[in-house]
Every structure is written in structure tokens, then in C-alpha cells.
Amino acid sequence: MNNNILYTFVAEDAIKDTEMFTLNCNCGGKVIIMSPFQETEVTCPECESLIKILIVSGDPGYIIGADENGEPKLLPVQGSKAKPIELLSESEKNKILSNVKNQIKKD
Numbered sequence: 796m797n798n799n800i801l802y803t804f805v806a807e808d809a810i811k812d813t814e815m816f817t818l819n820c821n822c823g824g825k826v827i828i829m830s831p832f833q834e835t836e837v838t839c840p841e842c843e844s845l846i847k848i849l850i851v852s853g854d855p856g857y858i859i860g861a862d863e864n865g866e867p868k869l870l871p872v873q874g875s876k877a878k879p880i881e882l883l884s885e886s887e888k889n890k891i892l893s894n895v896k897n898q899i900k901k902d
């Protein structure tokens with residue numbers, strides 16, 4: 796039995812005009828969720844992790860989280876049209892993170 800709990804972000808834009816959406820688990824497993832997307836948590840059929848779904852409005856591209864050292868880190872948004880994080884170069888990632896840091900300073 797696996798008691799892992801994962802959190803995943805899904806772009807609202809990706810699900811608003813569709814009947815089903817394939818959610819990817821960290822393990823590579825896939826979970827199909829169906830319209831009207833009322834489930835807020837699903838279980839991965841592969842690794843049995845509980846996946847909590849957080850729908851973010853529009854398509855923000857990425858979510859900024861923090862790593863274990865408190866450093867800002869990019870997190871993927873499923874269904875986003877933005878370039879996947881693993882395809883971003885270090886300088887592209889740093890640019891996005893520094894934009895976010897500037898926005899935080901302004902607030």
C-alpha cells in the first residue's frame with residue numbers, strides 16, 4: 796500500500812472545452828478524468844498515489860513552488876500550452892523565476 800500524496804496543477808483552459816482529460820502521475824501512470832471535472836482527488840492506477848488536483852484559472856504556464864531549501868522552483872501545469880519545464884534551458888528557467896521574483900517585490 797502506498798500512502799503517497801501528490802499535488803498537481805491543471806490549467807482550466809485545458810479542461811473547459813473537453814469531455815475528458817488525461818492526468819499524468821509522477822510515476823508515468825495516467826488517470827483519465829471526465830467532465831465536469833468535479834473530482835479533486837484521484838488515485839493513480841500504477842503506483843496508488845493519491846493525486847490531489849488543483850485547477851488554476853486560465854493557463855498560467857507554470858506555478859512557482861519552493862524546493863526543500865526554500866528556493867523558488869518551477870512546477871508544471873498539466874494541460875498548459877507553455878513549453879514543458881524539462882525542455883526549458885537553464886537561462887529560460889532563470890528568466891521566468893526572476894520575473895516572478897520581481898512581481899513578488901512589487902506587491
Ligand SMILES: [Zn+2]
Pocket residue numbers: 820821822823824839840841842843844
Ligand atoms: Zn503513479
